[in-house]
Amino acid sequence: MDWNRQQVAAIARIRATLSPSELEKAEKVKRINDRYLGLTRDTTFSLAFNNLVASVAWHDPQDENRPGKRRILAVCGESGAGKTRTIMEHISLIEAMAPYTDEDGGTVNPVLMYEPPSPCTPKLLAIEGLRKLGMPVRASIRENEAWDTFRVALKAHKIMFVVIDEAQHAVVAANAVDQQKIADAFKGLVQMPDWPVRLILAGVPPLAEFLSEHEQLFTRRTAIRLEKLEGTQGLATIDEILSKIAAHGEVSLNLPTDPNVKFKERLSHAGSGNFGTIVQMIRGAVELAVLEGAPEVSKVHFEKMYMAYSGCLEHENVFTHAAWQELEPLKAFMRVNDKAPRTRRERGEKQIKFGDRP
Structure with a gap:
C-alpha cells in the first residue's frame, strides 16, 4: 500500500472542509512553527559541526587509534x-551532511538519525540503528554480532554522521557493565580505520554523567550544554523571542510592562527556564491570536495557552496567581486525588503474609 499517497489524500480531504480564511490562518500557524529561532549559542554549534566535518576531510586510516x-x-x-531542533537546523545548513547522488546514480544520505528504545540494552541500541537503515534483524542475533553488522551497514550505506x-x-x-559496553x-x-564515522549524542543530564565517567569518551568528545534562560540575560532572550515570534505571526504585542507583574519571569517559570518549552508556549499564545483573527497578542492569550498546555485549574494559572513562584508547572495537571495510595508499610501497618486474614 502506498502510504504517502494515502496521507496526501487524507490531508486533502481535511483541507477541503476548511474555508479560504481558515486555510490562510492554518498556513500562517505553520509558518510560525517552521521558523528557526537562533541564539548566540548557535555560533558554538556551528563551530562544533564544522569541526566534525573537517575531521572527516582529514581522515587518516593510519592514525585512527591516536x-x-x-x-x-x-x-x-x-x-x-x-x-533536537537545533541539531536538525545545523545539519540542514551543512552541505557535507546533505543527501547526494553517488557515482552509481543512487541517492545517499550521509546522516543517520535515530532514537534508542526505552528501556534499552547495548544490543537493542545497535538493532535500532539497523532497523532505521531498513535492514532486517533476526531476534536471535548476538550483541557483538549486532554491533559488527551495524558498523558494516554504516559503510555499506555510506553513513558518516550518526x-x-x-x-x-x-x-x-x-x-x-552495560555502560562500559556502550562506551566501547x-x-x-x-x-573504524576503513570508514570515518562521527557521532552526535543528544540527551538529558544522565547522558552528561555517563560521558564524564568514561575517559575513553571524554578524550574524544566536544560537549555543549544548553543552559536554562535565567537571570537578566535569560529575560533579555525571552524579550527577543517574544518580538520575533509575534513578527512571524504578523501580530503586535500587548503585554504587561509593569515590573511588579513580572510577566517575563512568569513565562520563564511556566517553561521551567527551558528555551524550547518557552518558544512553544509563545508560539501557542501567538497561534491563539492568529486563529481568533486578533491583531495583537495579550496576556489573556498566554493565560489560555498555559491552561491548555498544563491542564491547571483556573485559579492556579502561573500568569494570574499572586504566588506564582510557588506553583510547580510540571505538576499543574495533578489533583489531590491523583497521588498513588500509600502502601501498608508507609502507613505503618503490619504486612499481610500469605494465609493471613487482612
Whole structure:
C-alpha cells in the first residue's frame, strides 16, 4: 500500500472542509512553527559541526587509534531545551551532511538519525540503528554480532554522521557493565580505520554523567550544554523571542510592562527556564491570536495557552496567581486525588503474609 499517497489524500480531504480564511490562518500557524529561532549559542554549534566535518576531510586510516581526536559531539540539556531542533537546523545548513547522488546514480544520505528504545540494552541500541537503515534483524542475533553488522551497514550505506537522539535511554537504566559496553561501542564506531564515522549524542543530564565517567569518551568528545534562560540575560532572550515570534505571526504585542507583574519571569517559570518549552508556549499564545483573527497578542492569550498546555485549574494559572513562584508547572495537571495510595508499610501497618486474614 502506498502510504504517502494515502496521507496526501487524507490531508486533502481535511483541507477541503476548511474555508479560504481558515486555510490562510492554518498556513500562517505553520509558518510560525517552521521558523528557526537562533541564539548566540548557535555560533558554538556551528563551530562544533564544522569541526566534525573537517575531521572527516582529514581522515587518516593510519592514525585512527591516536587519542585526543574529537569525533563525538555531545549536546546535553533538560527536556525542552531545544536540543533536537537545533541539531536538525545545523545539519540542514551543512552541505557535507546533505543527501547526494553517488557515482552509481543512487541517492545517499550521509546522516543517520535515530532514537534508542526505552528501556534499552547495548544490543537493542545497535538493532535500532539497523532497523532505521531498513535492514532486517533476526531476534536471535548476538550483541557483538549486532554491533559488527551495524558498523558494516554504516559503510555499506555510506553513513558518516550518526545522530542518537534521547541517548540517555541507552544508559539511564544500564548497570556498570552495560555502560562500559556502550562506551566501547561508541568508541568503536568513531575509530573504524576503513570508514570515518562521527557521532552526535543528544540527551538529558544522565547522558552528561555517563560521558564524564568514561575517559575513553571524554578524550574524544566536544560537549555543549544548553543552559536554562535565567537571570537578566535569560529575560533579555525571552524579550527577543517574544518580538520575533509575534513578527512571524504578523501580530503586535500587548503585554504587561509593569515590573511588579513580572510577566517575563512568569513565562520563564511556566517553561521551567527551558528555551524550547518557552518558544512553544509563545508560539501557542501567538497561534491563539492568529486563529481568533486578533491583531495583537495579550496576556489573556498566554493565560489560555498555559491552561491548555498544563491542564491547571483556573485559579492556579502561573500568569494570574499572586504566588506564582510557588506553583510547580510540571505538576499543574495533578489533583489531590491523583497521588498513588500509600502502601501498608508507609502507613505503618503490619504486612499481610500469605494465609493471613487482612
